[in-house]
Amino acid sequence: MxxxxxxxxxxxxxxxxxxxxxxxxxxxxxxxxxxxxxxxxxxxxxxxxxxxxxxxxxxxxxxxxxxxxxxDDNCRIPNVSAFDDSVKKFVKKEKSPKCSSLPSVTSVILDVKSWTYTLKINKFYQNKADLNISCCYSSIHRKYLKSKRSFNDDDRYTIEPSCHPIKNSEIIPKTVEFMVVNCKIRSLKNPSKSTTRRNIHAMVIDKQLNRFSNLNGTSKPSVLIIAIDSLSRLNLIRSMPKTYEVLENNGFLSLEGYTKVADNTFPNVIPILSGMFVEQMIKTCWKSPKIEMDQCPFLWKNFKESGYVTTYVEDQSGMSTYNYNKYGFRNAPTDYYLRPFMVASEKLLPITKFNAMNFCVGSTPIAEHIYHYIEDFVSLHKDHGYFAVFWLNTFSHNDVNAPSSMDQKTAEMLTKLLTRNQLNNAVTFLLSDHGMRFGEILETYVGWLEERMPALYMRLPPGYTAKYPERRQNFLVNKNRLTSPFDLHLTLKNFLSEDEPLTAIGCITCHSLLRPVSVNRTCELAGIESHWCTCDAYEELDNNSSVSMTISQHVVTELNARTIKYKMNIKKGFMCSKLKLHSLISIRHKVNRPSEYLVVLETLPGHGKFSVTVKKINDTHFGVPGDVSRINMYGSQSSCTTDWNLIKICYCVRINELKP
Known part of the structure; x- marks a missing residue:
C-alpha cells in the first residue's frame, strides 16, 4: 500500500x-x-x-x-514511514529486564592520566552495619594454546588459582586485563549465615603497543564501529528514538539506500571486513567452518600494519559472528579481544534471559559491560590511531521491539563520547548487518523492506571534514543512492590509504562512499543479488490462481531438493523431513519484470515460513536462483545440522522415527 x-x-x-x-x-x-x-x-x-x-x-x-x-532509472526504493499503518500493530516499547534485586558487589574506575584501574566494593554493602564483607580477585587469561587443535580453541580461558584479598578500594595491577571477584558476605547477627557474590570486570590495560598520534583526525583518522545486530534504519527510528536524536543532532550522516547482500550476520559482515563474499573466502583462506579464520584478510590486519591499535568485541559468546557453528580464531585476531571475558562471564555468573538471549550477567546488562569498555577504550585512545569494532546482539537480535530496552543507555554512551570531544579523532559508525529477520512483521511489505535495509550512520571528525569537505559532501550525495557493504569496505580502506587503488574482490564495480555513487546504479553493480534487491515495484497476484499454486509447489520442491543436496552434512541417524505446502501467504511479481516473483509460504512439518524469489524459465518451469529467507524462527527444528545451507530449511527427524 x-x-x-x-x-x-x-x-x-x-x-x-x-x-x-x-x-x-x-x-x-x-x-x-x-x-x-x-x-x-x-x-x-x-x-x-x-x-x-x-x-x-x-x-x-x-x-x-x-x-x-x-x-533513478534502475532503482526506486519507497520512503516508507517507520510508523506505517501496516506495522503499527507489531510495535511496542520494551522495558529491560531487572538483572538482580541487589546492586553489583564491585565496580572498577579508570584513571585516564595514570592508566590505572581502582576496584571498589559497593558502598551498599560497606554501609550495612549488620554485614561483614570480604572480597578477593583472580585474574582471567586466554588459556595457553596446546599443540592439539580443538574446535573450542577460541573459547579457552583460565583463572589463576590465587585469589588476592582487597580492601574497600584498591588499585589493580596494570597487567590484569580480566578478573573475577569473589565476595563473602556474613551476617554479624548470625555468623553462621553467609552468602557469596561474584562479579567480573574487563579493563583496557596498557599493552605497551606502538601508537601514533592523530589528535584531530585530519589524516589517518581512527575508526570506531558500533554495530547493533538486526537493526534496520526504520527500526532505529521507531524503537531507539533517543539514540536516533543523538545521531541526527551531532553530525552523523545516514545512508538510506544501504542494502544487505546476504541473509544473516556472517555473510554480511565478511564483505565489510574482507571485501569478499563468504564463498570467495572459503576458496581463498577458510576451507571449512571447522578450521580457524586466522589467515583471512580482515581489515583489522591492514590497520594493524599501518600502526593502529586494533580491537574486536562481541557481547554473546555462543552466537558470535565468527564462532556460531564455526571455529573462530586460533590466536587473538586483534590487540584487544574480549572473548575470554565473555565466555568466562557467562559461565561464572547467573544469566538473565530476554527474548531467549543472554541479557544480563550477574547484576549488569551485558551491553552495559560493552558500553563501559567502549568509553574506557576511547578515553585512552582519543589522541591515537585505532581500529575498533564493537558488536552487540543481546538486546536486538530476536525481537523487533527489543532495541527499545537499551535506547536510553545507548544514547547516554554516545552523548558522553561526544560531549567529552573524544570522537574528534575518529570516523564513527553506528550500523547493523540487516534488519529483523523473524516475526510477523516480515509478512508485510515494510517488514520485507526493513529486513534488507540495515541502519548505517557515519560521523567524520571535524578536522577531517575541514580538510576534505568534498568527501563529506560526496557521502551526503550517496545518502539517497543504492549502496552496499562492499562500498563500506572500500570506504574503510579509503581512510587507511589515499594512494593505493581501492578494489573489493566481491564487487569490482563498488567503490568508496567518499566518492559519488552512480546515479543509475543497479543491484548487480552494487554486489546485491536479486533476492535481496529492493529497487523494484511489485504487484500483488491472486493466491488462488493456477500460476500461483504452480509456483508455490515449485518452491517447496526446491526446498526439498536443497535438503537432499546437502544431506551429507546431517548428523548420523537423522534426516530432513520432506516438506509439504501448508499455505501460500502471498505472491507478487515485479512490475518491470513480470517473470520474477516473490513468494511467501508456510510448510509442514514445523510451520516454517519462507520468503523466496522465483524466476520464470518458461510456461512450465521456474527457478530459485539464489538464497531463500526463513522469516520465522526455526529454533531447535534444525538441530541435526550446522550447515548454513540447511539450518533454516531442515526439519530434523530421527530416521527410526519415520513411519514405514
Whole structure:
C-alpha cells in the first residue's frame, strides 16, 4: 500500500512538472518572437518564471525525497514511514529486564592520566552495619594454546588459582586485563549465615603497543564501529528514538539506500571486513567452518600494519559472528579481544534471559559491560590511531521491539563520547548487518523492506571534514543512492590509504562512499543479488490462481531438493523431513519484470515460513536462483545440522522415527 501510494504521488508530481516546463517553453518562444514595448514585461515575467522554476525544482525535490529514498532509472526504493499503518500493530516499547534485586558487589574506575584501574566494593554493602564483607580477585587469561587443535580453541580461558584479598578500594595491577571477584558476605547477627557474590570486570590495560598520534583526525583518522545486530534504519527510528536524536543532532550522516547482500550476520559482515563474499573466502583462506579464520584478510590486519591499535568485541559468546557453528580464531585476531571475558562471564555468573538471549550477567546488562569498555577504550585512545569494532546482539537480535530496552543507555554512551570531544579523532559508525529477520512483521511489505535495509550512520571528525569537505559532501550525495557493504569496505580502506587503488574482490564495480555513487546504479553493480534487491515495484497476484499454486509447489520442491543436496552434512541417524505446502501467504511479481516473483509460504512439518524469489524459465518451469529467507524462527527444528545451507530449511527427524 505504501509503495503504491508513493508511485501515484510521484506520477502526479512528474505531470505537474512537465506541464510547467511546457508552459515556460511556449512563453519563452512568445517573448523571443515579439520584440516590442512588451519586452520589458516579458523579461520581468521571465525573471519571475526563473525564480518560480527554481522554487518548483526545490518543491519537486522535496516531494521526490518524501516519496522515495532512492529514485533513478534502475532503482526506486519507497520512503516508507517507520510508523506505517501496516506495522503499527507489531510495535511496542520494551522495558529491560531487572538483572538482580541487589546492586553489583564491585565496580572498577579508570584513571585516564595514570592508566590505572581502582576496584571498589559497593558502598551498599560497606554501609550495612549488620554485614561483614570480604572480597578477593583472580585474574582471567586466554588459556595457553596446546599443540592439539580443538574446535573450542577460541573459547579457552583460565583463572589463576590465587585469589588476592582487597580492601574497600584498591588499585589493580596494570597487567590484569580480566578478573573475577569473589565476595563473602556474613551476617554479624548470625555468623553462621553467609552468602557469596561474584562479579567480573574487563579493563583496557596498557599493552605497551606502538601508537601514533592523530589528535584531530585530519589524516589517518581512527575508526570506531558500533554495530547493533538486526537493526534496520526504520527500526532505529521507531524503537531507539533517543539514540536516533543523538545521531541526527551531532553530525552523523545516514545512508538510506544501504542494502544487505546476504541473509544473516556472517555473510554480511565478511564483505565489510574482507571485501569478499563468504564463498570467495572459503576458496581463498577458510576451507571449512571447522578450521580457524586466522589467515583471512580482515581489515583489522591492514590497520594493524599501518600502526593502529586494533580491537574486536562481541557481547554473546555462543552466537558470535565468527564462532556460531564455526571455529573462530586460533590466536587473538586483534590487540584487544574480549572473548575470554565473555565466555568466562557467562559461565561464572547467573544469566538473565530476554527474548531467549543472554541479557544480563550477574547484576549488569551485558551491553552495559560493552558500553563501559567502549568509553574506557576511547578515553585512552582519543589522541591515537585505532581500529575498533564493537558488536552487540543481546538486546536486538530476536525481537523487533527489543532495541527499545537499551535506547536510553545507548544514547547516554554516545552523548558522553561526544560531549567529552573524544570522537574528534575518529570516523564513527553506528550500523547493523540487516534488519529483523523473524516475526510477523516480515509478512508485510515494510517488514520485507526493513529486513534488507540495515541502519548505517557515519560521523567524520571535524578536522577531517575541514580538510576534505568534498568527501563529506560526496557521502551526503550517496545518502539517497543504492549502496552496499562492499562500498563500506572500500570506504574503510579509503581512510587507511589515499594512494593505493581501492578494489573489493566481491564487487569490482563498488567503490568508496567518499566518492559519488552512480546515479543509475543497479543491484548487480552494487554486489546485491536479486533476492535481496529492493529497487523494484511489485504487484500483488491472486493466491488462488493456477500460476500461483504452480509456483508455490515449485518452491517447496526446491526446498526439498536443497535438503537432499546437502544431506551429507546431517548428523548420523537423522534426516530432513520432506516438506509439504501448508499455505501460500502471498505472491507478487515485479512490475518491470513480470517473470520474477516473490513468494511467501508456510510448510509442514514445523510451520516454517519462507520468503523466496522465483524466476520464470518458461510456461512450465521456474527457478530459485539464489538464497531463500526463513522469516520465522526455526529454533531447535534444525538441530541435526550446522550447515548454513540447511539450518533454516531442515526439519530434523530421527530416521527410526519415520513411519514405514
Amino acid at each position: 505504501a509503495e503504491k501510494e508513493c508511485t501515484q504521488k510521484n506520477t502526479r508530481d512528474v505531470i505537474k512538472t512537465m506541464t510547467f516546463i511546457l508552459f515556460l517553453t511556449l512563453f519563452m518562444f512568445y517573448c523571443m518572437g515579439n520584440e516590442t514595448k512588451d519586452d520589458y514585461d516579458c523579461r520581468q515575467l521571465e525573471n519571475s518564471s526563473v525564480a518560480l522554476k527554481n522554487q518548483t525544482v526545490i518543491l519537486d525535490e522535496k516531494a521526490f525525497k518524501n516519496g522515495f529514498t532512492v529514485w
